[in-house]
Amino acid sequence: MSKKIFMRGNEALAEAAIIAGCRYFFGYPITPQNEVPAYFAMRLPQVKGTFLQAESELAAINMVFGASAAGARVMTSSSSPGISLKQEGISYLAGAELPAVIANIMRGGPGLGNIAGAQGDYFQATKGGGHGDYRIIVLAPYSVQELADLTVLAFDLADTYRMVCMILGDGYLGQMSEPLVLPKPSSKHFDKSGWALNGAKGREPHIIRSLRLNPEHALEDLNVKLQKKYQTVAQNEIRYEEYKTDDAEYLLVGFGICSRIIKAAINGLRDKGVKAGLFRPVTLWPYPYQALQNCAKNVKKVLVVEMNAGQMVEDVRLALNGAVPVDFIGRMGGMIPEVEDIIERIESYAA
Numbered sequence: 001m002s003k004k005i006f007m008r009g010n011e012a013l014a015e016a017a018i019i020a021g022c023r024y025f026f027g028y029p030i031t032p033q034n035e036v037p038a039y040f041a042m043r044l045p046q047v048k049g050t051f052l053q054a055e056s057e058l059a060a061i062n063m064v065f066g067a068s069a070a071g072a073r074v075m076t077s078s079s080s081p082g083i084s085l086k087q088e089g090i091s092y093l094a095g096a097e098l099p100a101v102i103a104n105i106m107r108g109g110p111g112l113g114n115i116a117g118a119q120g121d122y123f124q125a126t127k128g129g130g131h132g133d134y135r136i137i138v139l140a141p142y143s144v145q146e147l148a149d150l151t152v153l154a155f156d157l158a159d160t161y162r163m164v165c166m167i168l169g170d171g172y173l174g175q176m177s178e179p180l181v182l183p184k185p186s187s188k189h190f191d192k193s194g195w196a197l198n199g200a201k202g203r204e205p206h207i208i209r210s211l212r213l214n215p216e217h218a219l220e221d222l223n224v225k226l227q228k229k230y231q232t233v234a235q236n237e238i239r240y241e242e243y244k245t246d247d248a249e250y251l252l253v254g255f256g257i258c259s260r261i262i263k264a265a266i267n268g269l270r271d272k273g274v275k276a277g278l279f280r281p282v283t284l285w286p287y288p289y290q291a292l293q294n295c296a297k298n299v300k301k302v303l304v305v306e307m308n309a310g311q312m313v314e315d316v317r318l319a320l321n322g323a324v325p326v327d328f329i330g331r332m333g334g335m336i337p338e339v340e341d342i343i344e345r346i347e348s349y350a351a
Helices: 009-019 035-047 057-069 080-085 087-096 122-127 144-161 171-175 215-236 257-271 289-295 312-320 339-350
Strands: 005-008 024-027 050-053 074-078 100-106 137-139 164-170 177-180 240-243 250-253 276-281 283-285 301-306 326-330
Touching: 005 009, 009 035, 009 100, 009 144, 009 164, 009 171, 009 177, 024 035, 024 057, 035 050, 035 171, 057 074, 057 080, 057 087, 057 100, 074 080, 080 087, 080 100, 087 164, 100 144, 100 171, 122 164, 122 283, 137 144, 144 164, 144 177, 144 215, 164 171, 240 257, 240 289, 250 257, 250 339, 257 276, 257 301, 257 339, 276 289, 289 312, 301 312, 301 339, 312 326, 326 339
Parallel strands: 024 050, 024 074, 074 100, 100 164, 137 164, 250 276, 250 301, 301 326
Antiparallel strands: 005 177, 137 283, 240 276
Protein backbone atom coordinates (compact mmCIF):
# COMPACT_ATOMS: atom_id res chain seq x y z
CA MET A 1 0.00 0.00 0.00
CA SER A 2 1.36 3.41 -1.00
CA LYS A 3 2.43 5.68 1.80
CA LYS A 4 0.43 8.84 2.48
CA ILE A 5 2.21 12.11 3.04
CA PHE A 6 0.95 15.49 4.23
CA MET A 7 1.29 18.31 1.70
CA ARG A 8 -0.05 21.75 0.93
CA GLY A 9 -2.12 21.86 -2.26
CA ASN A 10 0.19 24.20 -4.17
CA GLU A 11 3.22 22.05 -3.34
CA ALA A 12 1.41 18.83 -4.25
CA LEU A 13 0.57 20.36 -7.63
CA ALA A 14 4.22 21.21 -8.28
CA GLU A 15 5.52 17.80 -7.15
CA ALA A 16 2.93 16.04 -9.31
CA ALA A 17 4.05 18.09 -12.31
CA ILE A 18 7.64 16.96 -11.74
CA ILE A 19 6.42 13.36 -11.46
CA ALA A 20 4.65 13.88 -14.80
CA GLY A 21 7.93 14.87 -16.43
CA CYS A 22 7.71 18.66 -16.30
CA ARG A 23 11.25 20.03 -16.34
CA TYR A 24 10.57 23.66 -17.23
CA PHE A 25 8.60 26.17 -15.22
CA PHE A 26 8.27 29.87 -15.98
CA GLY A 27 6.22 32.08 -13.69
CA TYR A 28 5.80 35.28 -11.77
CA PRO A 29 4.76 35.61 -8.10
CA ILE A 30 1.20 36.33 -7.06
CA THR A 31 -0.78 35.23 -3.99
CA PRO A 32 -2.31 32.67 -3.33
CA GLN A 33 -0.23 30.48 -5.68
CA ASN A 34 3.25 31.57 -4.58
CA GLU A 35 4.12 28.17 -3.12
CA VAL A 36 3.97 26.68 -6.65
CA PRO A 37 6.95 28.63 -8.09
CA ALA A 38 8.74 28.47 -4.73
CA TYR A 39 8.53 24.68 -4.75
CA PHE A 40 9.66 24.48 -8.37
CA ALA A 41 12.59 26.78 -7.57
CA MET A 42 13.72 24.27 -4.96
CA ARG A 43 12.95 21.01 -6.77
CA LEU A 44 13.65 21.56 -10.47
CA PRO A 45 17.44 21.95 -10.04
CA GLN A 46 17.41 18.62 -8.16
CA VAL A 47 15.98 16.86 -11.24
CA LYS A 48 18.12 18.80 -13.76
CA GLY A 49 15.22 21.01 -14.73
CA THR A 50 14.94 24.75 -15.29
CA PHE A 51 13.09 27.25 -13.10
CA LEU A 52 12.94 30.86 -14.16
CA GLN A 53 11.09 33.72 -12.52
CA ALA A 54 10.15 35.86 -15.49
CA GLU A 55 9.97 39.65 -15.43
CA SER A 56 6.19 39.51 -15.93
CA GLU A 57 3.28 37.19 -16.60
CA LEU A 58 3.45 38.13 -20.28
CA ALA A 59 7.08 37.05 -20.45
CA ALA A 60 6.33 33.81 -18.59
CA ILE A 61 3.61 32.61 -20.99
CA ASN A 62 5.80 33.35 -24.00
CA MET A 63 8.64 31.37 -22.43
CA VAL A 64 6.14 28.51 -22.10
CA PHE A 65 5.45 28.90 -25.84
CA GLY A 66 9.14 28.57 -26.64
CA ALA A 67 9.78 25.54 -24.44
CA SER A 68 6.67 23.77 -25.71
CA ALA A 69 7.66 24.48 -29.33
CA ALA A 70 10.94 22.70 -28.59
CA GLY A 71 9.02 19.63 -27.40
CA ALA A 72 9.42 20.05 -23.63
CA ARG A 73 6.87 19.38 -20.94
CA VAL A 74 6.38 22.83 -19.49
CA MET A 75 3.97 24.68 -17.24
CA THR A 76 3.23 27.98 -15.63
CA SER A 77 0.92 28.98 -12.80
CA SER A 78 -0.66 32.15 -11.52
CA SER A 79 -3.73 33.54 -9.82
CA SER A 80 -6.62 35.38 -11.44
CA PRO A 81 -5.14 38.79 -12.50
CA GLY A 82 -1.95 37.04 -13.62
CA ILE A 83 -3.93 34.60 -15.77
CA SER A 84 -5.65 37.59 -17.38
CA LEU A 85 -2.24 38.86 -18.48
CA LYS A 86 -1.44 35.47 -20.01
CA GLN A 87 -4.54 35.31 -22.21
CA GLU A 88 -2.91 36.55 -25.43
CA GLY A 89 -0.18 33.94 -25.04
CA ILE A 90 -2.76 31.21 -24.39
CA SER A 91 -4.50 32.13 -27.64
CA TYR A 92 -1.11 31.96 -29.42
CA LEU A 93 -0.50 28.50 -27.96
CA ALA A 94 -3.90 27.40 -29.23
CA GLY A 95 -3.24 28.84 -32.67
CA ALA A 96 0.12 27.05 -32.87
CA GLU A 97 -1.33 23.80 -31.47
CA LEU A 98 1.20 23.62 -28.66
CA PRO A 99 0.71 21.56 -25.49
CA ALA A 100 1.13 23.28 -22.13
CA VAL A 101 -0.24 23.07 -18.60
CA ILE A 102 -1.41 26.18 -16.77
CA ALA A 103 -2.61 26.30 -13.17
CA ASN A 104 -4.93 29.06 -12.02
CA ILE A 105 -5.24 29.15 -8.23
CA MET A 106 -8.13 31.61 -8.24
CA ARG A 107 -8.54 34.63 -5.98
CA GLY A 108 -11.29 37.21 -5.50
CA GLY A 109 -11.97 39.78 -8.22
CA PRO A 110 -12.60 41.68 -10.40
CA GLY A 111 -9.49 43.81 -10.68
CA LEU A 112 -6.83 43.14 -8.08
CA GLY A 113 -9.64 42.02 -5.76
CA ASN A 114 -8.13 40.25 -2.77
CA ILE A 115 -6.09 37.16 -1.97
CA ALA A 116 -8.96 34.97 -0.71
CA GLY A 117 -9.96 31.90 -2.71
CA ALA A 118 -12.80 32.31 -5.20
CA GLN A 119 -14.35 30.78 -8.33
CA GLY A 120 -14.88 33.91 -10.39
CA ASP A 121 -12.70 32.80 -13.32
CA TYR A 122 -15.06 30.10 -14.64
CA PHE A 123 -16.11 32.16 -17.66
CA GLN A 124 -12.52 33.13 -18.42
CA ALA A 125 -11.35 29.52 -18.35
CA THR A 126 -14.25 27.77 -20.08
CA LYS A 127 -15.43 30.36 -22.57
CA GLY A 128 -12.03 31.60 -23.70
CA GLY A 129 -10.39 34.65 -22.13
CA GLY A 130 -8.31 35.32 -25.23
CA HIS A 131 -9.24 36.08 -28.82
CA GLY A 132 -10.39 33.69 -31.52
CA ASP A 133 -12.31 30.41 -31.77
CA TYR A 134 -10.26 28.24 -29.45
CA ARG A 135 -10.79 25.97 -26.47
CA ILE A 136 -8.67 24.71 -23.60
CA ILE A 137 -9.27 21.65 -21.44
CA VAL A 138 -10.24 22.74 -17.91
CA LEU A 139 -9.90 20.42 -14.91
CA ALA A 140 -11.43 21.34 -11.53
CA PRO A 141 -9.99 19.43 -8.53
CA TYR A 142 -11.74 19.39 -5.17
CA SER A 143 -9.05 17.93 -2.91
CA VAL A 144 -5.27 17.96 -2.60
CA GLN A 145 -5.22 14.33 -3.76
CA GLU A 146 -7.23 15.15 -6.86
CA LEU A 147 -5.16 18.27 -7.47
CA ALA A 148 -2.07 16.06 -7.73
CA ASP A 149 -3.79 13.34 -9.77
CA LEU A 150 -5.28 15.79 -12.26
CA THR A 151 -1.92 17.52 -12.71
CA VAL A 152 -0.41 14.28 -14.05
CA LEU A 153 -3.47 13.82 -16.24
CA ALA A 154 -3.22 17.42 -17.48
CA PHE A 155 0.19 16.81 -19.06
CA ASP A 156 -1.05 13.69 -20.84
CA LEU A 157 -4.14 15.47 -22.14
CA ALA A 158 -2.08 18.44 -23.32
CA ASP A 159 0.29 16.17 -25.23
CA THR A 160 -2.46 13.90 -26.58
CA TYR A 161 -4.37 16.76 -28.18
CA ARG A 162 -1.56 19.32 -28.58
CA MET A 163 -3.49 21.96 -26.66
CA VAL A 164 -3.49 23.89 -23.40
CA CYS A 165 -4.84 22.15 -20.31
CA MET A 166 -5.74 24.33 -17.33
CA ILE A 167 -5.98 23.22 -13.71
CA LEU A 168 -8.62 25.50 -12.21
CA GLY A 169 -8.31 25.46 -8.43
CA ASP A 170 -8.83 28.18 -5.86
CA GLY A 171 -6.86 29.80 -3.08
CA TYR A 172 -8.39 27.60 -0.38
CA LEU A 173 -7.42 24.40 -2.19
CA GLY A 174 -3.94 25.72 -2.93
CA GLN A 175 -3.32 26.70 0.69
CA MET A 176 -4.91 23.77 2.53
CA SER A 177 -2.83 20.76 3.58
CA GLU A 178 -4.17 17.21 3.38
CA PRO A 179 -2.82 13.65 3.30
CA LEU A 180 -2.32 12.23 -0.17
CA VAL A 181 -0.59 9.48 -2.07
CA LEU A 182 1.68 10.98 -4.69
CA PRO A 183 0.55 9.89 -8.16
CA LYS A 184 2.61 7.64 -10.38
CA PRO A 185 3.97 8.92 -13.69
CA SER A 186 1.97 8.04 -16.76
CA SER A 187 3.16 5.14 -18.90
CA LYS A 188 2.15 6.95 -22.08
CA HIS A 189 4.82 7.95 -24.59
CA PHE A 190 4.40 10.93 -26.87
CA ASP A 191 6.47 11.21 -30.04
CA LYS A 192 6.95 14.91 -30.78
CA SER A 193 9.52 14.42 -33.51
CA GLY A 194 6.96 15.19 -36.21
CA TRP A 195 6.48 18.81 -35.15
CA ALA A 196 8.86 19.94 -32.39
CA LEU A 197 11.61 22.46 -33.15
CA ASN A 198 14.52 20.27 -32.11
CA GLY A 199 16.93 20.87 -34.96
CA ALA A 200 16.37 20.10 -38.64
CA LYS A 201 19.05 17.45 -39.01
CA GLY A 202 18.40 15.20 -42.00
CA ARG A 203 14.80 16.35 -42.38
CA GLU A 204 12.72 19.26 -43.64
CA PRO A 205 12.40 22.08 -41.09
CA HIS A 206 9.28 22.32 -38.95
CA ILE A 207 7.34 25.54 -38.79
CA ILE A 208 5.30 26.52 -35.72
CA ARG A 209 3.20 29.65 -36.00
CA SER A 210 -0.18 31.13 -35.22
CA LEU A 211 -0.11 33.75 -38.00
CA ARG A 212 -1.88 32.67 -41.20
CA LEU A 213 -2.60 35.63 -43.45
CA ASN A 214 -4.63 33.76 -46.08
CA PRO A 215 -8.15 33.58 -44.62
CA GLU A 216 -9.64 31.03 -47.03
CA HIS A 217 -6.91 28.44 -47.47
CA ALA A 218 -4.92 28.85 -44.28
CA LEU A 219 -6.68 30.35 -41.26
CA GLU A 220 -10.12 28.90 -41.91
CA ASP A 221 -8.57 25.49 -42.56
CA LEU A 222 -6.77 25.70 -39.21
CA ASN A 223 -9.97 26.67 -37.43
CA VAL A 224 -11.88 23.79 -39.03
CA LYS A 225 -9.11 21.43 -37.91
CA LEU A 226 -9.20 22.83 -34.37
CA GLN A 227 -12.98 22.50 -34.10
CA LYS A 228 -12.78 18.84 -35.16
CA LYS A 229 -10.14 18.28 -32.49
CA TYR A 230 -12.28 19.96 -29.85
CA GLN A 231 -15.22 17.73 -30.82
CA THR A 232 -12.98 14.69 -30.29
CA VAL A 233 -11.98 16.00 -26.86
CA ALA A 234 -15.64 16.55 -25.97
CA GLN A 235 -16.46 12.96 -26.96
CA ASN A 236 -13.57 11.33 -25.10
CA GLU A 237 -12.59 13.38 -22.05
CA ILE A 238 -15.74 14.04 -20.01
CA ARG A 239 -15.19 13.52 -16.27
CA TYR A 240 -17.60 13.96 -13.37
CA GLU A 241 -18.62 12.55 -9.99
CA GLU A 242 -22.06 11.66 -8.63
CA TYR A 243 -22.73 11.44 -4.89
CA LYS A 244 -25.94 9.95 -3.50
CA THR A 245 -27.85 10.64 -6.70
CA ASP A 246 -29.58 7.26 -7.19
CA ASP A 247 -32.73 8.25 -5.27
CA ALA A 248 -32.20 12.01 -5.08
CA GLU A 249 -35.22 14.29 -5.30
CA TYR A 250 -33.05 17.41 -5.15
CA LEU A 251 -29.79 17.68 -7.08
CA LEU A 252 -27.01 20.04 -6.06
CA VAL A 253 -24.32 20.98 -8.58
CA GLY A 254 -20.94 22.47 -7.71
CA PHE A 255 -17.29 22.26 -8.70
CA GLY A 256 -14.02 22.41 -6.82
CA ILE A 257 -14.07 23.42 -3.17
CA CYS A 258 -17.83 24.11 -3.24
CA SER A 259 -18.55 20.42 -3.83
CA ARG A 260 -17.04 19.61 -0.42
CA ILE A 261 -19.41 22.06 1.23
CA ILE A 262 -22.29 20.59 -0.77
CA LYS A 263 -21.42 17.05 0.40
CA ALA A 264 -21.60 18.19 4.02
CA ALA A 265 -25.01 19.77 3.32
CA ILE A 266 -26.26 16.61 1.61
CA ASN A 267 -25.24 14.48 4.59
CA GLY A 268 -27.12 16.87 6.87
CA LEU A 269 -30.18 16.78 4.63
CA ARG A 270 -30.12 12.97 4.47
CA ASP A 271 -30.08 12.87 8.27
CA LYS A 272 -33.30 14.86 8.15
CA GLY A 273 -34.86 12.53 5.60
CA VAL A 274 -34.44 14.86 2.62
CA LYS A 275 -33.14 13.00 -0.44
CA ALA A 276 -30.43 15.19 -1.96
CA GLY A 277 -27.46 14.32 -4.17
CA LEU A 278 -24.44 15.96 -5.78
CA PHE A 279 -23.35 16.19 -9.40
CA ARG A 280 -19.77 17.45 -9.60
CA PRO A 281 -18.20 18.23 -12.99
CA VAL A 282 -14.47 17.50 -12.98
CA THR A 283 -14.01 18.70 -16.55
CA LEU A 284 -15.42 22.20 -16.79
CA TRP A 285 -14.55 22.06 -20.46
CA PRO A 286 -15.60 19.81 -21.99
CA TYR A 287 -18.67 20.16 -19.77
CA PRO A 288 -20.62 16.96 -18.96
CA TYR A 289 -23.92 18.20 -20.39
CA GLN A 290 -25.42 14.81 -21.21
CA ALA A 291 -24.34 13.22 -17.93
CA LEU A 292 -25.95 16.06 -15.96
CA GLN A 293 -29.10 15.79 -18.03
CA ASN A 294 -29.31 12.06 -17.29
CA CYS A 295 -28.62 12.61 -13.59
CA ALA A 296 -31.38 15.21 -13.27
CA LYS A 297 -34.13 13.25 -15.03
CA ASN A 298 -36.05 12.32 -11.88
CA VAL A 299 -35.33 15.27 -9.57
CA LYS A 300 -37.74 18.00 -8.56
CA LYS A 301 -35.24 20.84 -8.52
CA VAL A 302 -31.56 21.62 -9.10
CA LEU A 303 -29.52 23.98 -6.91
CA VAL A 304 -26.17 25.27 -8.18
CA VAL A 305 -23.67 26.43 -5.55
CA GLU A 306 -20.70 28.58 -6.56
CA MET A 307 -18.25 31.10 -5.15
CA ASN A 308 -19.19 33.70 -7.76
CA ALA A 309 -22.23 35.57 -9.03
CA GLY A 310 -23.47 32.60 -11.08
CA GLN A 311 -21.22 31.42 -13.89
CA MET A 312 -21.42 27.63 -14.12
CA VAL A 313 -25.16 27.94 -13.52
CA GLU A 314 -25.44 29.01 -17.16
CA ASP A 315 -24.01 25.67 -18.32
CA VAL A 316 -26.33 23.81 -15.95
CA ARG A 317 -29.35 25.62 -17.41
CA LEU A 318 -28.07 24.93 -20.91
CA ALA A 319 -27.73 21.21 -20.10
CA LEU A 320 -31.23 20.92 -18.61
CA ASN A 321 -32.91 23.18 -21.18
CA GLY A 322 -35.87 23.99 -18.94
CA ALA A 323 -36.70 20.37 -18.11
CA VAL A 324 -36.01 20.96 -14.39
CA PRO A 325 -36.16 24.23 -12.40
CA VAL A 326 -32.66 25.53 -11.59
CA ASP A 327 -31.88 27.74 -8.58
CA PHE A 328 -28.60 29.31 -7.47
CA ILE A 329 -26.69 30.18 -4.29
CA GLY A 330 -23.48 32.15 -4.62
CA ARG A 331 -21.00 34.05 -2.49
CA MET A 332 -18.52 36.50 -4.01
CA GLY A 333 -15.23 38.20 -3.25
CA GLY A 334 -13.67 35.19 -1.54
CA MET A 335 -16.63 34.36 0.70
CA ILE A 336 -17.60 30.69 1.12
CA PRO A 337 -21.20 29.40 0.96
CA GLU A 338 -22.42 28.10 4.33
CA VAL A 339 -23.65 24.53 4.80
CA GLU A 340 -26.60 25.82 6.82
CA ASP A 341 -27.70 28.17 4.03
CA ILE A 342 -27.66 25.31 1.51
CA ILE A 343 -29.68 23.06 3.84
CA GLU A 344 -32.18 25.85 4.48
CA ARG A 345 -32.65 26.47 0.75
CA ILE A 346 -33.27 22.79 -0.04
CA GLU A 347 -35.65 22.45 2.92
CA SER A 348 -37.62 25.40 1.56
CA TYR A 349 -38.25 23.41 -1.63
CA ALA A 350 -39.42 20.39 0.34
CA ALA A 351 -41.72 22.39 2.64
